[in-house]
Amino acid sequence: MFLTFFGKLQVKLFHVKTSPFVRKVIACAIARDILPRLTLVPAQLYPADAALLDANPLSKVPCLVTDDGLALFDSPVICEFLDSVGEAQPMFPASGGARWRALKQQALADGIMDAAVARRQEQGRPREEARDAVMSRHAAAVDRALAQLEADLPHKAVDIGTISVACALGYLDFRYAGEPWRPAHPQLAAWHEGFAANPAMVNSRPDA
Ligand SMILES: N[C@@H](CCC(=O)N[C@@H](CS)C(=O)NCC(=O)O)C(=O)O
Structure with missing residues (x-):
């Protein structure tokens, strides 16, 4: 249903430029070449503006709203929804080990972002x-999650797992520049250097 419906129409994405979860959604949209279908709506969080609260009772971004009023959150749900749009390679592997690995990496990276965002608050x-x-x-x-990623490095392919990990590391660079993670995680740093050159990551940077 959505593929047909969504194929012609725009969706709104409640958006805060510095949110790593929003970056994840934008990076998936860029990787799948559907970013022009997203109308970015700047949202205020503290206090949350009425339009955001109307769409997401949890008052968080990202939140995506289709033209028929379906509001979707949080970032894993939105990214999976975006996979149903267009013809590009999906970000969520369909089945088997690749799927579970990508979902686990997404969960680990989301956990890093949750902890890093909360600590900043x-x-x-x-x-x-x-x-x-x-x-x-x-x-x-965050330290334990980084150690796990250093021991079990993400692969080079762009999928929901690798995009999520790159967004989490990018957020640490952005908000915790005074606590560099690279020296203790040299292999992860090398991975990130290569992955960060992907257009999806370059063009979703908070300072882009
Ligand atoms: N699990 C959510 C986390 C989203 C999240 O924590 N967003 C933050 C911004 S980075 C937010 O909107 N915080 C506002 C609040 O907690 O009221 C997701 O994956 O989308």
Whole structure:
């Protein structure tokens, strides 16, 4: 149904330029050559604007709205929806080991982004023991996830797993430049250097 319907129409994407989850969606759309079908609607998060809240009760971006009013979130759901549009190679491998590997990488990378985004929010609060404990927990989760990626490197192909990992690493560069992850993860750094040259990553950078 959506393939036919969506083939002719635009969708709206509630969008915050610095969100790594939004970047993931944009990168998938670029990789599948369907970015022009997305109308980017800037959203305010704090406080969330009424249009975003109407579409997503969780008040988060990304949120995609089709012309018939179907609102979709979060980023894994939106990226999978985008796979149903157009003829390009899907970002989600159909089955077997490739699918589970890509989904696991997506989950790991989303976890890095969740922890890194949450830790950044905590940084803005007054210092106290509870806040420091939460921040340490998020930092440790990111450290362990990076160690796992260093031990089990992503492949070179562009899919939902590799795009998600590259967006997570890009977010660490963007928001945590003072805590460089490369020295302790040289192989992951080499992988990222190559993968970051993909047009989907270059053209979805928050500063692009
Ligand atoms: N699991 C969600 C996470 C989205 C998310 O955390 N977005 C952040 C921006 S990076 C947000 O909208 N935060 C607003 C809030 O938490 O109220 C996804 O994959 O889309």
